[in-house]
Amino acid sequence: MSSLKRHDGELTIDHRASPGLTPEQARSVGLPGAPLGEGTSTGFATVSCSHCGGVWIVNPYRTRERPYCKVCDHYICDPCKAVSLQPGYVHRTIEDLTNMICSGNWRIAGGPASNPILVPNTPET
Amino acid sequence: MAKRLFNNTNWTPSAQADAGALSSGSYMALKGGSGTQRMDVLEVYLHGMAAASAVTPTCLARASTIETTPTALAAPATDGPEDPSTAALAAPPVSFTAAATGPQRSAATSDARLNLGINAFGGSFRWNAAPTQQWVILGNTAQLGETLLSSQNTGAPGAVGAHILYEPY
Numbered sequence: 326m327s328s329l330k331r332h333d334g335e336l337t338i339d340h341r342a343s344p345g346l347t348p349e350q351a352r353s354v355g356l357p358g359a360p361l362g363e364g365t366s367t368g369f370a371t372v373s374c375s376h377c378g379g380v381w382i383v384n385p386y387r388t389r390e391r392p393y394c395k396v397c398d399h400y401i402c403d404p405c406k407a408v409s410l411q412p413g414y415v416h417r418t419i420e421d422l423t424n425m426i427c428s429g430n431w432r433i434a435g436g437p438a439s440n441p442i443l444v445p446n447t448p449e450t
Numbered sequence: 451m452a453k454r455l456f457n458n459t460n461w462t463p464s465a466q467a468d469a470g471a472l473s474s475g476s477y478m479a480l481k482g483g484s485g486t487q488r489m490d491v492l493e494v495y496l497h498g499m500a501a502a503s504a505v506t507p508t509c510l511a512r513a514s515t516i517e518t519t520p521t522a523l524a525a526p527a528t529d530g531p532e533d534p535s536t537a538a539l540a541a542p543p544v545s546f547t548a549a550a551t552g553p554q555r556s557a558a559t560s561d562a563r564l565n566l567g568i569n570a571f572g573g574s575f576r577w578n579a580a581p582t583q584q585w586v587i588l589g590n591t592a593q594l595g596e597t598l599l600s601s602q603n604t605g606a607p608g609a610v611g612a613h614i615l616y617e618p619y
């Protein structure tokens with residue numbers, strides 16, 4: 326069984342020639358606990374969501390379960406997991422969504438990326 | 451299709467709140483060229499150019515409100531194919547750094563955001579997607595259809611240079 330680590334992207338924040346960020350500043354930019362001080366070069370893993378096509382930095386301090394889709398065999402994001410638990414949910418990956426949009430039969434009419442509003446394109450009369 | 455590089459240098463991603471129109475020159479935006487276009491963002495690189503310490507909390511985020519009348523790119527910003535033999539696209543992607551009314555960065559907690567903060571006094575970052583794990587832009591309407599590289603509303607960002615490597619289909 327292959328590891329889900331194969332899906333990881335890479336983020337490198339390089340402060341080897343910079344005063345870097347203090348722990349408080351790192352927290353303020355959304356990277357709490359990361360060693361981003363002077364002289365550091367820090368690597369982070371990123372995870373993409375197979376449902377909405379977004380990307381997140383993996384939080385190594387997370388203790389809650391990381392959402393996973395058994396259908397895709399892929400990590401998904403928290404909002405997409407919440408959507409997948411709603412009644413009447415239809416499983417749809419970003420590839421499925423791409424095929425629907427590119428077919429010309431559907432268009433996106435707003436809504437968040439995890440639950441876009443799809444409207445059928447009616448043929449012109 | 452063909453990979454393209456959207457580049458801009460010596461711009462300042464000023465700290466601005468979510469869900470407010472971003473001011474011209476303070477962001478790099480990518481939007482689909484048509485309602486059926488998909489683009490994959492493969493890499494984002496940003497390096498600081500500030501002359502003094504400057505906490506610069508840039509992020510890659512979706513747009514909740516699309517801009518009006520994007521301004522055509524002007525030097526030093528560029529956007530072109532990596533391969534010189536690339537054929538012209540029927541619906542070229544829309545890359546811009548200014549508009550009559552700027553796009554708004556999504557404040558929705560359900561939208562993806564990649565935090566990419568650095569100290570712009572000598573700091574840099576590079577994000578690469580794993581193969582088939584790209585950041586996806588789909589169509590040309592909110593919120594999947596436009597992505598912004600801009601600064602969150604904290605700190606005092608300094609000047610930076612950046613490029614976005616992407617592939618339109």
